[in-house]
Amino acid sequence: MFSLCLKSGLNNRLGNRFKAVTQSRNFTVKGFDLKSSGVDKRTLANAERRQKTFTDRSQLKFARRLVVKLGSAVITREDGNGLALGRLASIVEQVAECHHEGRECIMVTSGAVAFGRQKLTQELLMSLSMRETLSPSDHTREDAGSILDPRAAAAVGQSELMSMYDAMFSQYNVKIAQVLVTKPDFYNEETRKNLFCTLSELISLNIVPIVNTNDAVSPPMYIHDDTVVPGTGKKGIGIKDNDSLSALLAAEIQSDLLIMMSDVDGIYNKPPWEDGARMMHTYTSKEQVQFGQKSKVGTGGMDSKVNAATWAMARGVSVVICNGMQEKAIKTIISGRKVGTFFTDHVTSSSTSVDIMAENARVGSRALQRLSPTERASAILSLADLLVNKKDVILEANSKDLEVATRDGLAKPLLNRLALSEGKLKTLSIGLKQIADSSYENVGRVLRKTRLAENLTLQQVTVPIGVLLVIFESRPDSLPQVAALAMASANGLLLKGGKEAAHSNKALMDLVKESLSSVGADDAISLVSTREEISDLLAMEKHIDLIIPRGSSDLVRNIQKQSQHIPVLGHAEGICHVYLDRDADPAKALKIVRDAKCDYPAACNAMETLLIHEDHLNSSLFTDICTMLRNEGVIVHAGPKLSSQLTFGPPPAKSMRHEYGALECSIEVVKDLNEAVDHIHKFGSSHTDVIITENESTAKQFLSSVDSACVFHNVSSRFADGFRFGLGAEVGISTARIHARGPVGVEGLLTTKWILEGTDHTAAEFNEGRRTWLHEKLPVN
The missing domain is CATH 3.40.1160.10 (Acetylglutamate kinase-like)
Structure with a gap:
């Protein structure tokens, strides 16, 4: 038989191939032990082969x-x-x-x-x-x-x-x-x-x-x-x-x-x-x-x-x-x-098509729109209470993720993002209650009202964008935050979390589903837990209206590059600057710089470059800043101008446009405010930039001149955050120049539509002079 020829000609190749493939698949023939049942080798081979069909697209890479x-x-x-x-x-x-x-x-x-x-x-x-x-x-x-x-x-x-x-x-x-x-x-x-x-x-x-x-x-x-x-x-x-x-x-x-x-x-x-x-x-x-x-x-x-x-x-x-x-x-x-x-014949009940999830999210969004603000707020308040009442379930799931991540050698900054605690859950609950309070003034809010003519009134009102896809890494606390923002803005939502937080995300999504079921909008939000590649999700322009990546700069940048037809809201980099003006207070400077760099160095709003007025090079402030950073374990790199003025000093920075995301930063010297602003515009990412000064005139000039999403005076860059801004939470921070900018809360997840109400008006009547335009602005309340 030809099978004997195959066996003799390809024995080694088949053996290696099956060895590689079987490492990724579980091959069992249910019901009996073939090897001990007396069946012939051909039956054994055919039965085994029937079990070897790939069960998931992600396994196709093993095809030899x-x-x-x-x-x-x-x-x-x-x-x-x-x-x-x-x-x-x-x-x-x-x-x-x-x-x-x-x-x-x-x-x-x-x-x-x-x-x-x-x-x-x-x-x-x-x-x-x-x-x-x-x-x-x-x-x-x-x-x-x-x-x-x-x-x-x-x-x-x-x-x-x-x-x-x-x-x-x-x-x-x-x-x-x-x-x-x-x-x-x-x-x-x-x-x-x-x-x-x-x-x-x-x-x-x-x-x-x-x-x-x-x-x-x-x-x-x-x-x-x-x-x-x-x-x-x-x-x-x-x-x-x-x-x-x-x-x-x-x-x-x-x-x-x-x-x-x-x-x-x-x-x-x-x-x-x-x-x-x-x-x-x-x-x-x-x-x-x-x-x-x-x-x-x-x-x-x-x-x-x-x-x-x-x-x-x-x-x-x-x-x-x-x-x-x-x-x-x-x-x-x-x-x-x-x-x-x-x-494939190996489809389980959990492998719901993402297309179906997206279609359900669209229907769910419309269901949320039909709810009253009080009903939407009640769903968010329910989720806020569940985070506290079921904290044991959440923390148990999170401990499983932490155990696996630690065993797999996940980097410490990512482990910190992954970890949940009772304190974190309480803070999340407080933030969600703030979002619930904002639900009363979001969807359906009249922004503009105009009487175009007699008995012809035009309104511009806020409406949800539609279906959002939020892709996030490591941080499971993002899930309830984003879910609450979607509920408040009546958007459908698909969430794609990282595999390192699989148990935590599932536990939290169960609570989201429970809160949605109380208002009859169960399918408005779904967790994409199948193995779909992100690139497949990015091609679903018929179902998804906006993509929001939350995570590392590499993740955000890759999503922005891959998405061809769906707009992406996010920031590719968080290259934040702190400028120590000539009139900076030394005590304030030390306190703010320490917080901006060392509080949470992996955050996108952490300081990456410290700009120092040249007058401070001959003062104790420069030495004190460098000593403080060294004591905090921060690795310092010198900018080109600083390197040229120091005989001995920090190693030169490879680039002034770099996001370290760790206890590492660059220091550069500038001669005045204008040079600081120019440096920020040249090397910054339009995220968050800070000036430390006691000169009010200089501060106002900095705040008006720097073209970033967030510009601060005498405060840490770490304040660039939705919760700290009083938004309850954020779905992300945007450095885009259209739609939403900075920390994006509920308002950033809304667009508008125009509603025109009349009696029997036609455009021809105005062209023929039988009706007259008024264009009278009316109060929106």
Whole structure:
């Protein structure tokens, strides 16, 4: 049997592959012990293989053997004239990358008929042109393509297709081999064994096999689904197109992953052009699907793809159906991103689709809008009380996270952010009660009221933005804060927390759900606990209206870079300055600088650069500041101007635009206020900047000149915080220049809409002079 050939040719490679894969998956065959039950090795292998289907997209990175099927729609240009060479080049590049990563790749490709038809059509057109010149006939140039025999086109195109693949793969130093198959190859046991032995040997020789049906000598192949293949005793699959061919090959060679590339994004619950059609990112055998028409250029429709995919899945092959026209589709799928439709039978009740969560959040937002301010406030007050009343449950969950994080070596600043305490929960509760108090004056507040004309009144009122996605790291206390702000502003909310706080986040989300259920808006807020990549969430522009990252500057910067269509509210860096003016009080300076740098150095509002007026270099204040920082364990770096004035001093700073996020800072000297302001504008991040001075005139000039979200006089930069501002909490700090800026509370989560009320007014009446504009401002109360 061919399986013996596979075993002998690939024993070591399969062993290593399965060893790597099994480290990430739990393989058990339920019900009995196969090894001791007397079953033969083939049954054991098949049963084991059925258990090896990947259960989650994040596991696809472990796939070692891939079958990539290219449908006719992927191979062929949209106009039907020849092959899509640019698209093919990209796919070849991805397959070559997978090959060089050590993955074993097989391609199943269409395209021979299309390639041959393109070449023969050109020859036939020339022939027809000559005939028309010598002897006019009824034939036209449009007839050329239609009168070609597909088998002749395949015979011509096959060699051309392989030459093209050979040229493309050779650029990446990858060797390929052509394998043509026909119907008898699967009916006859001898040729069937030879076929898979050949594939086995090619893979072992580090060659990429490219498989296609030999359309030049055989009609379309039909073996009815689940009929017994003669001479094998095995049930086959109807090999009537490359979908079923790729499924059969993937199953027989024990492939980890089959990627079926077509001209559709994936499987929809009904034809995509019909109302109510929904993309299914995950498909199980229990799904109900209505199939539409077949591809315009291929032989297989969606029904054949689904049948082939489920057949392969039942035999231990993970399958993804995707759009081959999407850029880097293969590499994106292997990275675990939510591209195409992933076939699996291992879906648990907890793996609710993020799309569904977002849709529920939209509905939940509208439910919150319909509530009275008192009802929204009651939900927040309920959550505030639960934080105190159920503190034992929360702290127990948090201790589990801390235990795991400590064992895994999480950095101390992150451990501090992760840790909850009874005191923290009490402070959270107080902040939430402040947010509840603000609920009475937020949603539906009239900002402007104008009488446009008699009996025609216009109002501008506040409304929620819609659905928010808040991505946060380490700090589980962010969850109830952000949830309360969403309730107060009537926004739907998706929360994506870090895995290091998984237990804490779940415990807190249970309390959020409990508080929401009291007002009938259970689904308005959800915790995304599945393994969706952040990049997938950032692509949900149809469901999410605003993204707010909370965490390190790297996280915020990456989110801002990745989000293409959804606006991001946040700050990429917290490069905060404290300027010691010539008229600074030394005692105040020492106190404020110590707090700004040392109170919580990992915070985004911590001081990163200390600017000192040059007059202080010859005073005791400079020495006292440096001594205090050294005693606090702060590593100091000197700016260029300070370094030039000191013979011995701190090492030079590598950059004046750097967020240390630790007990580390830069010191630079400036000659006056204007130079300090210029330095802040050049190297700062428009977050929070401070002046320490007793000169009121200088202070006012600094406060008006510095273009940052927060500008302070004689106070620590650490006051840049929603709770300390009396907002109850913040969803983040924004350095953007539109919408919200600085600590963002409830008001920053609102937008506006215009409400116009009249009787029977029409615009034409004003154009014709039958009505008169008034534009009279009215009091909003």
